[in-house]
Amino acid sequence: MPGLLILMIVGAAAFAYWSAARGAAERATVVGRNACRAAGVQLLDQTVHANGLRLRRNEDGRLGFERSFRFEYSYDGQDRHVGRLVLRGEELVYFSGPAQAAPVIDLH
Numbered sequence: 001m002p003g004l005l006i007l008m009i010v011g012a013a014a015f016a017y018w019s020a021a022r023g024a025a026e027r028a029t030v031v032g033r034n035a036c037r038a039a040g041v042q043l044l045d046q047t048v049h050a051n052g053l054r055l056r057r058n059e060d061g062r063l064g065f066e067r068s069f070r071f072e073y074s075y076d077g078q079d080r081h082v083g084r085l086v087l088r089g090e091e092l093v094y095f096s097g098p099a100q101a102a103p104v105i106d107l108h
Contacts, residue, residue, distance in 0.1 A: 024087050028069040036073050039098035044072040064089050073098050
């Protein structure tokens with residue numbers, strides 16, 4: 001019976017980790033898509049890709065996961081640029097990618 005209890009605890013922990021990872025990936029996709037839309041560029045592949053995971057302390061001092069994601073975007077459909085974002089829990093702590101589009105001034 002104790003073996004079954006341990007198996008259930010491990011299963012619950014694995015499910016909680018998987019669920020948190022999926023939630024972070026969905027949040028990163030939304031952040032990347034919104035940044036590309038605001039900058040007037042195309043988000044390539046319509047998704048972000050997880051490329052890092054580390055333990056970090058949150059603002060309150062508790063340990064939590066910090067997940068890194070990368071995505072690709074294009075200004076004209078011919079070029080490819082890489083963006084990066086880092087989430088600590090649900091909080092965006094780093095972003096590198098397309099800047100917000102600047103207004104075009106026609107001098108002619």
